[in-house]
Amino acid sequence: MNELNEYLRNLMADIRREADTSGVMMVEAFFDQITARLTEAGELETADRAFYESGERAEKVRIDGYAGDPRDSEGVLALIVCDFATSDELQTFGKSDIPRILNPLIRFLQRARTEKFRDSLNEVSPAFQVSDLVITTWPQITKVKLILVSNRLYVGRDDAVKLQNLDGVPVTWSVWDLARFERFDRSGLAREDMIVDFSNDFGGPLPALKASQAGAALESYLLILPGEQLAAIYDRWGARLLEANVRTFLQARAKTNKGIQKTIKEEPELFFPYNNGLSATAEEVHCVDTDSGLAISSIGNLQIVNGAQTTGSIHAALKFSRQQLEKVFVQMKLTVVPPDRSEEIVPKISEYANTQNKVNAADFFSNHPFHIRIEHFSRNVIFAAREGERHDSKWFYERSRGQYINERGMRTASNQRKFDLEFPKAQLFSKTDLAKFENSSSGLPHIVSRGAQKNFAHFARDIGERWAKSETKYDELWFRRLIAKAIIFRKLEAEVPKQPWYQGGYRANIVTYAMAKIFHDGNQNDKAIDLDSITKRQMVSNELTAALLVAAQEAHNVISHPVAGMRNLSEWAKQQACWSQLMDRKIDYGKGFGQCLTSKGRVKENEQAAKERLREIAGVEAQSLAVELGADFWSGVVRRGKLAGSLTMKDEQILKICASIPQKIPTERQSSYALTVLDRLKEEGILTTGHTDR
Structure with missing residues (x-):
């Protein structure tokens, strides 16, 4: 319980900081965080704030988002x-x-399903947007999920509960x-309560064949589901x-396979031989143990x-x-993976098993070299203190x-304070944050607006392709410009x-639209936004702030005035046409904007200097390293x-200089050359790692 109390205090501190910095209400900051x-956990694909409240007690109506x-x-x-409590003291609530x-x-x-309620609202209000969406899409709605989020501790035992249907549509909370x-x-887990209980909830235990020997590293089973x-x-x-990363990847690909649906409709008894399974x-x-042999009674965190x-x-066949589902069977290969090995094992299973979409683990998993490199930079690259602050x-x-x-929690109280100075909470960012920063600056605000997971899926594919072509561009300077x-x-x-001009919402x-517009307009006519000066100062200048807000007001105008036939502003912001409108608009940023730009020549010079x-x-x-290895090593x-006849005249000359240490010291270039020769000889099998341990 002490950990939970500490977590609440830290969460409330984060919420207050965001509310104070942005001038929003604490409940709005809570909703955003x-x-x-929820989107990262897979509970939702996206989440838009849409606050509306009216009435009292039995007549009270409220929504916070959809x-x-x-x-x-x-x-x-x-x-x-x-359900938001402003206190730092841990509070509870029950069923x-x-x-x-929830009522x-x-x-x-x-009420949102009625045109009378919708038409009583202002068209730009979030409640109108939700009501209009519900009315428009109700014939296609197959299920309603009501999600209660709280910073209190729930002491009830129910995770997901089914309510009465609404005009035949099932409703859960x-x-x-x-x-x-x-x-x-x-x-990264919030699924401890997701237990698939076949015995009590899903028709009885499933016959299974154990596919692993006793003492195997991982248990495996084969099932027919x-x-x-x-x-x-x-x-x-x-x-x-x-699985979260696979879900992210697949969101950017084709919708449910029409070929699979066709098999279910027309040849359900052939589904098993046609399908690759799960x-x-x-x-x-x-x-x-049953009369028929081994069976699985429950699966935890499937x-x-x-x-x-x-x-x-x-699932779509339910509708x-x-x-036909009575004749459909699908095979499942099930592997039991302990939580502490999940990040190591699950990506490999996904990469090797997934053939229909040619899933490349490099596209989305957190252990891809790109993410590891960014993590390395983040732990080592120091940024100078901002003006008026004392600590880098x-x-x-x-x-x-x-x-x-976890890294903070492993430290003592005094070292936690040092950690907070070294890594301020306000300077924490995630994979989905990185994707927002990059795609906003790259002119993809309509993609960013589609939600954190879909935006990350788009970014992951792009970065995977770019990394495969050339990983060298993602160096320390790239990281500094990312910051x-x-x-x-x-x-x-x-x-x-x-x-x-800001009226709340969106x-x-x-x-993202304002940032995309600034980069689009700033990176014109041999000019570019001066990111390097922002990195050095660790802050945005007054001139750039003013320009950003001019772009933001214009973005607000475009987003709040969709094209004919489009009434939902959130959906409008997800369209390429919305970005095209803003992109084409001419904006006067004022004379100060020129001070925020630099020449593209200077940008290249800085890149060359960084490489040098x-x-x-x-x-x-x-x-x-060459000096540390010593003369005897290089003589060998x-x-x-x-003896192997594998040295050129140049190879031998430079290696002999290294063999003369300390009488002769190889230059930096000669040392690099010698180490390259050393690697080549090891690859050819002339030298073994044991003989040439570097």
């Missing part, structure tokens, strides 16, 4: 309500408190409380069943790492071919959920809510290289 976790267009999430309409919190959201849904968010922040059971499981937990992982599996389209297609600091990149809170973009993005986030859209510094550092390190290299 919490829904970012999860985008249900047509983009298999017909699931998700609505969010916040008896749920009606008081206002239910009343909102009931679920709770994300403080403990659940703490688990997710610390370990009836289509009805798989559809029912997915209907209950939805996208939470799909690859899945679990944290634990419980087995029972994750489908390959077979998202198959699963989605079978269009329910009777670093920007902490969290390539996997829980790194920051400059982060500073610009967060400056906009803080300043937009303070503007007189801040995230305005921010890297070469100098590499040369110094090579010389240091010369001897074995000559």
Whole structure:
């Protein structure tokens, strides 16, 4: 409980800091922070704030947000309500408190389905937007999810509960409380309560064949899963069943496979031989012995790492071919992976198993070399203190959920204070943050507006392709310029809510559009935004702030005036046409904007200077290593290289200089050359690692 109390204090401090910096209400800052976790956890694909409240007690109506267009999430309409306590003291609530919190959201849904309620609202108000969306999409809605998010501790036992249907549409509610968010922040997991209980909930234990020997590193099983059971499981937990990184990757690809649907409709009995089946992982599996042999009675934290389209297609059949599901069977390969090995094992299972979409693990997993390199820079690159501050600091990149809170938690109280100075919480950023910074500056605000996960999927594919072509561009200077973009993005986030023209709502859209516009207009006519000066100062100049806010106001105007036939502003912001409108608009930023720019020639000069510094550092390190290895070592290299006939005249000359240490000291360039020869001889098998341990 002490950890939970500390987590609450830190969370409230973060919320207050964001609220104070941005001038928004604390509950809005809470909503932004919490829904970012919900999308990362797979509970939602996206989350838009849409606050509305009216009435009292039995007539009270309230909504805090929604999860985008249900047509983009298999017909699931998700609505969010916040239960937010301003105290730093841990508070609890139970199942008896749920009606008081949830009923206002239910009343909102009931009223939002009527044109009378919608038309009584201002068209630009978030409540109008949600109501119009509900009315427009209701024929396509297959399920309603009501999500209660709270910074209190829920002491009830229910995770997801089914309510009465609404005109034939099933309605469920679920709770994300403080403990659940703490688990997710610390370990990236919030699924301890996702137990697939075949014995009691899904038709009985499943016959299984154990596919691993006793004492094997990992337990494995083969199962034949009836289509009805798989559809029912997915209907209950939805996208939470799909391994997070694979889900992110697949969101950017084709919708549910039409070929799979065709097989279910026309030849369901052939589904098994036609389909490749599922690859899945679990944290634990419980087995029972039956008259027919081994069977699995329950699976803890099931994750489908390959077979998202198959699963989605079978679930969709509940609506269009329910009777056919009785003849559908799908094979599943199930591997039990302990949580501490998840990051190591699951990416490999996904990469090797997924063939239909040619999934490349390099596209999205947190252990891709790109993320590891950015993490390395974030722990080592020091940024000078801002004007008026005393301490230099670093920007902490969290390539996997829980790194920051865990690294801080391992320290003593005094060392935690040092950690906070070295890595201020305000300078923490995640993979999805990085994707927002980069795609905003690259002119993709409509992609950013589609939500953190879809935006990251787009960024991941792009970075994977670029990395494969040339990884050298992602050097320390690239990282420093990334931080400059982060500073610009967060400056906009803080300043937009303070503007007189800002009426609330759509801040995230305005921010990414304004940043994209500034970079688009600034990077013209041999000019570019001067990121290097922002990196040095660790702040945005007054001139650039003014220009950013001019762009933000214009972005607000474009977003709040969609084209004919488009009434939902959030959906409008996701369209290329919205960005094209803003991109084409001429904006007068004032005379000060020129001071924020630099020549593209200077940008290139800085890049060349950075590469030269890297070469100098590499040369110094090579010389240091050559001297450290010593004359006897290099004499042995010369001897074995000559015996094998693998040395050129130049090779022998430079290696002999190294063999004369300390009488002669090789230059940095000679040292680098000698080490290259050494690596070549090892690759040829002339030298072994044991003989030439570097």
